[in-house]
Amino acid sequence: MSYVKSQHLCDVNYEIRGKIAQKSGELLRSGHNIIELNIGNPAQFGFRVPEAINQAITQNIIQAEAYSDSKGIFPARQAVVNETQLQNIEDVRIENVFLGNGVSELIMMSMEAFLNPGDEILVPSPDYPLWTAAVRLAGGKAVHYNCREDREWNPDLADMEAKITSRTKGVVVINPNNPTGAVYDKETLLEIVDLCRVHGLVLYSDEIYNKILYDDIEHHPMAALSNDVLTVTYGGLSKVYRAAGYRVGWMFFSGPVREAEDYIDGITLLASMRLCSNALGQWGVQAALGGIQSIFSLTSPGGRLYSQRNAIYERLSAIEGINCVKPKGALYAFPSFDLRRFRFKNDEDFVYRFLSDQQVLLVQGRGFNYFSDSHFRVVFLPQVDLIHNAMDRLEEFLRENQA
Numbered sequence: 001m002s003y004v005k006s007q008h009l010c011d012v013n014y015e016i017r018g019k020i021a022q023k024s025g026e027l028l029r030s031g032h033n034i035i036e037l038n039i040g041n042p043a044q045f046g047f048r049v050p051e052a053i054n055q056a057i058t059q060n061i062i063q064a065e066a067y068s069d070s071k072g073i074f075p076a077r078q079a080v081v082n083e084t085q086l087q088n089i090e091d092v093r094i095e096n097v098f099l100g101n102g103v104s105e106l107i108m109m110s111m112e113a114f115l116n117p118g119d120e121i122l123v124p125s126p127d128y129p130l131w132t133a134a135v136r137l138a139g140g141k142a143v144h145y146n147c148r149e150d151r152e153w154n155p156d157l158a159d160m161e162a163k164i165t166s167r168t169k170g171v172v173v174i175n176p177n178n179p180t181g182a183v184y185d186k187e188t189l190l191e192i193v194d195l196c197r198v199h200g201l202v203l204y205s206d207e208i209y210n211k212i213l214y215d216d217i218e219h220h221p222m223a224a225l226s227n228d229v230l231t232v233t234y235g236g237l238s239k240v241y242r243a244a245g246y247r248v249g250w251m252f253f254s255g256p257v258r259e260a261e262d263y264i265d266g267i268t269l270l271a272s273m274r275l276c277s278n279a280l281g282q283w284g285v286q287a288a289l290g291g292i293q294s295i296f297s298l299t300s301p302g303g304r305l306y307s308q309r310n311a312i313y314e315r316l317s318a319i320e321g322i323n324c325v326k327p328k329g330a331l332y333a334f335p336s337f338d339l340r341r342f343r344f345k346n347d348e349d350f351v352y353r354f355l356s357d358q359q360v361l362l363v364q365g366r367g368f369n370y371f372s373d374s375h376f377r378v379v380f381l382p383q384v385d386l387i388h389n390a391m392d393r394l395e396e397f398l399r400e401n402q403a
Helices: 020-031 050-059 073-087 102-112 129-137 157-162 188-199 257-273 285-290 293-297 306-316 346-360 386-399
Strands: 098-102 120-125 141-147 169-176 203-204 231-236 248-253 376-379
Touching: 020 346, 050 285, 073 231, 073 285, 098 257, 098 306, 102 129, 102 231, 102 248, 102 257, 120 129, 120 188, 129 141, 129 169, 141 157, 141 203, 141 386, 157 188, 248 257, 293 306, 306 386, 346 376, 346 386
Parallel strands: 120 141, 120 169, 169 203, 203 231
Antiparallel strands: 098 248, 231 248
16 A cells, blocks of 8 residues: 555645755754745844743743633733724624634635635735645635735736636735735725625735835834725744744634634634644733834834845845845845746756755745745844855855856
């Protein structure tokens, strides 16, 4: 007997931890020092969780020994409700707030509870690839709408509307965006809301980076822009609060929630089946949302993330044959390289050879379901000196591979 993976996994990809990352692991085990710029993992680069969060967790460690409510502990869900009130989001009720093992689990649950075979969800291209994978695993079809590099990676609204069919059930918006670093203006978001209103679509708003903003850019929560479009919003501790390993995310429903009672029942069923999310980490949510927002000191001029964002953008922009849109939010840049100038077959060939030759790990653009074969994502979480080290290696590598 042969043992093979399920057929429904054949079209599911997650290249952020894919074959090239596995190659990096082999190099690490053989003694190489790899500069890992592939994953937004703050603690790996010395970012610390705010002390108030850790204190709240340790002080409640005994209470976390038992299963919690399947939706999450009351203080954490109430803290999410309080946060929505500060964001001018109307009438979010605690029974419509769910805690999960990171946003990733909640994305999977929200697709599994909603989609039937062949149902379509509009997903941005480039996207965070878990969204495409979650749609496919739930039996749906991910239909990708274009985000335009020549428009600072804003969604192409005409392309989005053209791809709506009778089978379309919802639209995914990732804002601030991973992998591009784009932050969408209010007018663009209102147009997306209007498309969902006209076509009766659910709006899925991934806002995990909502407070990681640069240059006085403002983030507009999608749920605050309407009360008549069913909106599912996602947030968590992993990025803004640098607690990726604690695996704590939240999701809440807003808008015409009464019309979605059966859908929410499905989410509740899935939440109950996994018993509960990480009970210990949940005790940090109230301290996180209600405490000092230290992320702002990191993203303001003079802050570490601000300086690192500037360093990666300036270095990439100075390389002939590289084009980079300046990130306005999140932790990533998504530059392109001119295939005519360099001896690479495509983005995967470039990333693999750069890892092998210079021991720097990136992710190829097509790993984010982007149609181009000449893009890559780079994480700017390392200290500035390590960023300069990685960019020195990139400049040398590209010089050696001129066409």
